[in-house]
Amino acid sequence: MNSNNQNMETAIHTHSDMHRDDTASKLGMWLFIFTEILLFGGLFIVYSVYRYMNPVAFHLAHEELSITMGLINTIILLISSATVAMSITAIQKGDKRLSLYMVGATILLALVFLINKYFEWGSKFEHGMYPGSDLMDMLSNGDMLFFSLYFFMTGLHGVHIIVGMVLLAVSWFKIKKDAVRSDKYALLENSGLYWHLVDLIWIFLFPLFYLIH
């Protein structure tokens, strides 16, 4: 979000001794990540409350989800976290080529995640299961809450995946143009931090929706 602020030379008022502060950019990103955790935190509370109120319905409803699909996506995101970490190490060591490959691989994995998600959601839609559908209206309260939360939370997570992809894509182009390099990589590091957050949220979503007993 605020990661490319070191780019002060483009500021309208060119402050004479305005210097780059990578620590500040990183601090800003961490603060933003706190807000993201709280954003999902609200949803986790709602989930807990409704699961407490409808334990049986939530248990039965979760069996409609495919653990395999969820597992594949979990593995994809875990690998992507590793590749983005590698891209940062690579740029720190001055290996531009490797860094580009690794950011590229992360974006690719994110895309595979979304495609997987598309098929997963798609199969629900085919069965007439989507927010606002007639089938949803016919479900019991507990079932409906489970699937509503499922669509809402994985949907919001999907939006975050897309934001993360955009950040990584910007980083990719900046690496290519040497605007991100071994002595100036705060943007890539912040995109990486954001990507780990997106990952982390999924690590909680996966057991809550796919693995509950």
Added chain:
Amino acid sequence: MENNHLPNYLEYRGKRTGLLGWLTTTDHKRIGLLYFYSMMTFFLTGAVLGILMRLELIAPGRQLVDAQTYNAFFTLHGLAMIFLFVIPGVGAVFGNFMLPIMLGAKDVAFPKVNLLSWYLYVLGAIIVLTSQFMGDGPPDTGWTFYAPYSLKTQTNVVAAVFGAFVLGFSSILTGLNFITTMHRMRAPGMGWKRMPMFAWTLYATGWIQLLATPIVGITLLMLAAERLLGIGFFDPAIGGDPILFQHLFWTYSHPAVYIMILPAMGVISEIIPTFSRKPLFGYTALIVSSMAIAFVGYFVWGHHMFTSGMSEGARWVFSFLSFIVAIPSAIKVFNWTATLYKGAINLQTPFWWAMAFIFVFMIGGFSGLVVGSLATDIHVHDTYFVVAHFHYIVFGGTGFAFFAAMHYWWPKIYGRMYNTKIANIGLLIFFTGFNMLYFPMFILGLMGMPRRYYDYLPQFQDGNVISTIGSWIMISGLIIIITNLIRAKKQTGKIVDNPWNGPTLEWSIQSPPTLENFEELPVVTHGPYEFK
């Protein structure tokens, strides 16, 4: 223009000039003023709606508008005042302008994000305002959007909710920016324990903005999803829990009260030492109490819901914690009064405003204990007592501090002194009107007059008439105050760098400040309130 003054930030010509020079600025001072001008517009809109509501309530039955319009009035009045004025309020205007200068910095940590915050603020405001004119009529839920009514009403709730969401984003970015600024941009020698109190209160506020705003963000998104897609989060008919909405809403909206009041307390903590010629008494205690308010403020939201249906244990705990949070606020009042003790008091307009603040804030604070205790709350919940209480706190607190800050920093911001005599008369009229407007509401509330009702029983009329007359007096005071300040801005009076002999860094530079605030970075060698 005197010759020894360098071109200031108002005269500065960058790549773009005129209006565009303002709209593309990343200068924290100009952004502060952008907030100031837009905020005053919304404040006056809200005030006009308030006056109209008071006029409607001068007698039972219909006077001016029908019931549905009245509902739309109090909703927009709440939205404009809460989300567009007091929440960003002191922090976005005076925080933006003064914080970097007080720290000895040239700008905030992320100047472009700062400008983005303002654009998000304006965008959010536009969405909230268009919700009045589009769709199926202006929202009539009140600013709290309580479910399930907000799910059932045919009015344009989604747009208003979305506007509030965007405004939350703006608030988060401001908080993030300020916290980073304080961590990274302090001048050499400016240790944490040398920061002015105003900076400290903005620091505490920043954390609340970061950690509480996302909760209301997600809640409003859920509400919008429920309206648009029929997801059953909060509608009991399809398994949802409307009480859960209230919990989530107040988890943010109670800490939001501290987002409003903490920077206001910071302003008062600046004014009192300057006009007492004494260091702020209990500086450390004031820092600790600010952080304590921010922290404990998270755990008291349940006191808005004593009658909504909660276990007795939960109500007891929330009531107890609400009393706990009163302690740090009281510490502040004690420290302000202790600062006055044996001070060389200089009776200037900002000082009078600070005194008026303490007076109304204490009435608001004590009445808060009345609504915070379980037994009395049952009696006064959802009555005019609550309306009186929060107007004393939010308007009497934040609003008064906003005007105090205007009078304290006006010469710094514009380099022109206002007519202090007229300013004092304006304050006196405003203060009289304020108390006449809101104090009768305490009594009406105790008599049982419910809030948010369009009509009332004849036995409530006396109080309502006094209150409405008070609103006219208050608005007259407001007009005097604002015209006086605007006149000061236009007239080419004497330029004053430090009219009050203020001790903090903003008074060490020229008025209005230059683009970069400091020609050379200051080196700080002592605490914020040392008078020679």
